[in-house]
Amino acid sequence: MAKYLRALGTTLIALGFVASVYCGLAAHSDEAYFRAARALQKYPNNVLYQTELKMAEPRHMLLLAGAFTAAPAGFVLGSLCLGLAAVLRRLPVPPAR
Secondary structure (H helix, E strand, C coil): CHHHHHHHHHHHHHHHHHHHHHHHHHHHCCHHHHHHHHHHHHCCCCHHHHHHHHHHHHHHHHHHHHHHHHHHHHHHHHHHHHHHHHHHHHCCCCCCC
């Protein structure tokens, strides 16, 4: 069980980092959001551009949330698994019946 938890903890840390980088790059290259923001900046009272920005905004905000929370969540959950693995390795093995 300790080996499983150690592998799971390492995997969670790696996946958290990878997900954070992926979401950050996807948010940085979110062309639909930036195009809508530029169009609304150019024509601030246009209802069509406001609607386009409101349609592109949730995806962009979710990508930003993923970029800022995936790595810390992966580190916390991975560290929890690694800590449990360390505790399980130190516990004495019960005698066989």
